[in-house]
Amino acid sequence: RIIVSGLDAAGKTTLLYQCFESNRIVTTIPTIGSLILETVSHNETTFTSFDVGGSGSTRMLRMLKFGYKIFDDCCGVIWVVDSNDRERIPEVKEELWSFLNEWLPGTAPILVVANKQDLPNSMSVGDIKRELRLHEIKGRLWHVQGTRALPRDGLVEGLEWLS
Numbered sequence: 001r002i003i004v005s006g007l008d009a010a011g012k013t014t015l016l017y018q019c020f021e022s023n024r025i026v027t028t029i030p031t032i033g034s035l036i037l038e039t040v041s042h043n044e045t046t047f048t049s050f051d052v053g054g055s056g057s058t059r060m061l062r063m064l065k066f067g068y069k070i071f072d073d074c075c076g077v078i079w080v081v082d083s084n085d086r087e088r089i090p091e092v093k094e095e096l097w098s099f100l101n102e103w104l105p106g107t108a109p110i111l112v113v114a115n116k117q118d119l120p121n122s123m124s125v126g127d128i129k130r131e132l133r134l135h136e137i138k139g140r141l142w143h144v145q146g147t148r149a150l151p152r153d154g155l156v157e158g159l160e161w162l163s
């Protein structure tokens, strides 16, 4: 199982469907209010997506209720970041680190997807590495891949790294 997470509107749904249905523009609706999840299965791999945005209490309830089952058999994480949303990067950092420290046991590798690279004001891969302090990750492999889910670009490279 691969967990796909990140703040709301980062591009998780778009990315999930773009991975498997080439050249199709996916119309997404925000997952606000729903507890979890979107699941896409491909060969032997299940991609389970949920967002960690929203209010703190909702987020925590969601994690508590579903956390263990989801995380138990997780062998990799895709963390999607809206590279264009500079204002929320501190929130991304906080959520990512609490996710790594509190919720994700073991040594599962993490692919950080620096999405929305097509937008002119987006942060670079280097910016994202620095802002999220990824070099402080201990005991698991990590990698940052710049992507444009619309049109898709970089996704295959990212998945190759993860596999």
Ligand SMILES: Nc1nc2c(ncn2[C@@H]2O[C@H](COP(=O)(O)OP(=O)(O)OP(=O)(O)O)[C@@H](O)[C@H]2O)c(=O)[nH]1
Pocket: 007, 008, 009, 010, 011, 012, 013, 014, 015, 028, 029, 030, 031, 032, 050, 051, 115, 116, 117, 118, 119, 147, 148, 149, 150, 151
């Ligand atoms: N410009 C641009 N827009 C993107 C890209 N990827 C996704 N989007 C847009 O960003 C918005 C949010 O994308 P979603 O895939 O719904 O994001 P999500 O992470 O699933 O959001 P929630 O379901 O609310 O958690 C949509 O309007 C997408 O069309 C990208 O690479 N570039």
Ligand SMILES: [Mg+2]
Pocket: 012, 013, 014, 028, 029, 030, 031
């Ligand atoms: Mg979504």
